[in-house]
Amino acid sequence: MDMNIRPAPTLHASLPSVAEDPRWTRIVTRDKSADGRFWYSVSTTGIYCRPSYPSRTANPKNVALHDTLESARATGFRPCRRCNPDGPSLACENAALIARACRLIEESEEEPSLEELAATVGRSPSYFHRVFKTSTGLTPKAYAAGHRARKVREGLETGTSVTEAMYDAGFNSSSRFYEKSTGMLGMTPTQYRAGGANEEIKFAVGQTTLGAILVASSTKGVASILLGDDPDELVRDLQDRFPKARLIGMDREYEALIARVCGFVESPGIGLDLPLDVRGTAFQRRVWQALQEIPVGERVSYAQIARRIGAPSAARAVAGSCAANTIAVAIPCHRVVRNDGALSGYAWGVDRKRSLLDREAPRTA
Numbered sequence: 001m002d003m004n005i006r007p008a009p010t011l012h013a014s015l016p017s018v019a020e021d022p023r024w025t026r027i028v029t030r031d032k033s034a035d036g037r038f039w040y041s042v043s044t045t046g047i048y049c050r051p052s053y054p055s056r057t058a059n060p061k062n063v064a065l066h067d068t069l070e071s072a073r074a075t076g077f078r079p080c081r082r083c084n085p086d087g088p089s090l091a092c093e094n095a096a097l098i099a100r101a102c103r104l105i106e107e108s109e110e111e112p113s114l115e116e117l118a119a120t121v122g123r124s125p126s127y128f129h130r131v132f133k134t135s136t137g138l139t140p141k142a143y144a145a146g147h148r149a150r151k152v153r154e155g156l157e158t159g160t161s162v163t164e165a166m167y168d169a170g171f172n173s174s175s176r177f178y179e180k181s182t183g184m185l186g187m188t189p190t191q192y193r194a195g196g197a198n199e200e201i202k203f204a205v206g207q208t209t210l211g212a213i214l215v216a217s218s219t220k221g222v223a224s225i226l227l228g229d230d231p232d233e234l235v236r237d238l239q240d241r242f243p244k245a246r247l248i249g250m251d252r253e254y255e256a257l258i259a260r261v262c263g264f265v266e267s268p269g270i271g272l273d274l275p276l277d278v279r280g281t282a283f284q285r286r287v288w289q290a291l292q293e294i295p296v297g298e299r300v301s302y303a304q305i306a307r308r309i310g311a312p313s314a315a316r317a318v319a320g321s322c323a324a325n326t327i328a329v330a331i332p333c334h335r336v337v338r339n340d341g342a343l344s345g346y347a348w349g350v351d352r353k354r355s356l357l358d359r360e361a362p363r364t365a
Contacts, residue, residue, distance in 0.1 A: 135310030
């Protein structure tokens with residue numbers, strides 16, 4: 001008898017109830033958050049895998065669940081070559097890769113090209129671009145632009161001259177800087193440094209069943225949508241946000257815009273697609289972009305948003321970005337709730353948040 005031949009392990013015969021284990025659902029749904037929490041092996045293929053492995057679902061009768069990697073190895077099966085259960089998951093590898101790329105963008109004097117970034121992390125440009133966008137919600141170019149904008153804002157806010165702020169942010173020519181500066185800041189650098197002096201902000205106040213609403217726009221797009229009880233208080237809030245801007249009251253053309261916003265508040269199903277003048281840090285812009293991708297009627301948690309932007313440990317920072325949002329309903333921070341589904345704080349009142357969510361909830365016949 002050939003002593004090198006050993007019978008296949010028969011560990012699964014005593015485990016007929018795998019399909020009833022809650023962990024089986026996580027395997028079927030390829031839950032990436034389950035990686036590292038348990039492993040599973042399949043007797044018919046002789047391999048063990050991580051829960052997120054995107055394979056054809058195995059027959060649960062042939063599956064065993066393992067609380068530890070040592071237990072999975074003890075089956076005598078080989079590790080899956082595609083999902084690499086013995087090492088870091090693909091999601092972890094990509095997170096480390098993206099973190100490295102972000103550091104490179106932030107530390108470079110000039111904006112690195114897509115090809116340079118991809119070569120640095122050892123991936124093809126197309127694969128790197130796709131993974132970066134999936135992880136951060138931004139393209140590498142948009143992330144670099146957001147980082148530069150933050151550097152420019154920080155420099156101008158601390159009293160640095162426009163020229164110094166320009167070079168500190170990595171612009172090596174003034175023509176290139178001034179070409180992009182208004183788009184980054186929503187105004188000229190000199191105006192920004194002076195606190196928005198001479199910037200024109202159009203605004204109008206309307207009334208909804210949730211109370212007063214103020215909509216304000218720069219030349220770039222809607223810069224604020226504020227909710228409240230007192231219209232005068234909303235106007236004072238706008239003045240505080242743009243202390244040196246020139247505020248221009250409602251004209252007939254602007255009436256149509258505020259009517260669209262009021263209509264959306266009353267009937268969210270009609271949708272709301274507006275040009276926005278989003279002013280914030282690169283991280284805040286990532287969060288706010290993720291919020292805009294939440295469909296009407298859906299609720300997500302702060303932790304889910306953190307994972308969607310590639311920062312799974314930043315749920316608290318996500319909550320802070322939601323609180324800093326000044327464009328209500330168009331950037332729907334009201335759709336973000338706690339992990340247990342409970343409503344958390346809302347800049348314009350939890351009662352309004354509840355009302356907005358109730359209006360967006362799917363209706364059953």
